[in-house]
Amino acid sequence: MGGLLEAVLAELGVADKVRECQALLAWEEVAGPRLAERATALRVYRGRLELAVPSAVWRTHLSFSKQQLLDRINQRLGQRVVRDLVFVNRPAGDSDRPPRTL
Numbered sequence: 001m002g003g004l005l006e007a008v009l010a011e012l013g014v015a016d017k018v019r020e021c022q023a024l025l026a027w028e029e030v031a032g033p034r035l036a037e038r039a040t041a042l043r044v045y046r047g048r049l050e051l052a053v054p055s056a057v058w059r060t061h062l063s064f065s066k067q068q069l070l071d072r073i074n075q076r077l078g079q080r081v082v083r084d085l086v087f088v089n090r091p092a093g094d095s096d097r098p099p100r101t102l
């Protein structure tokens with residue numbers, strides 16, 4: 001963000017929320033289309049990016065790449081916005097129900 005815009009957002013108390021929204025928007029680019037199709041960004045809460053995944057297999061698969069994904073998203077944002085990735089169950093075709101946090 002530009003210096004003036006960042007100062008205004010900080011004064012309004014929304015700078016952190018804007019950065020969290022930027023993290024959500026950056027997820028698909030950072031993850032790539034194939035991974036983003038299976039791991040959908042839900043929200044950023046207290047520095048944790050919550051990702052809906054279809055199964056325990058995908059949670060395990062992503063856990064091996066967790067640090068690399070964290071590094072890439074924060075590098076894309078230009079600062080450390082996301083401190084952790086949290087994987088929640090959301091089976092394919094189950095978009096009506098809220099995900100279960102694990």
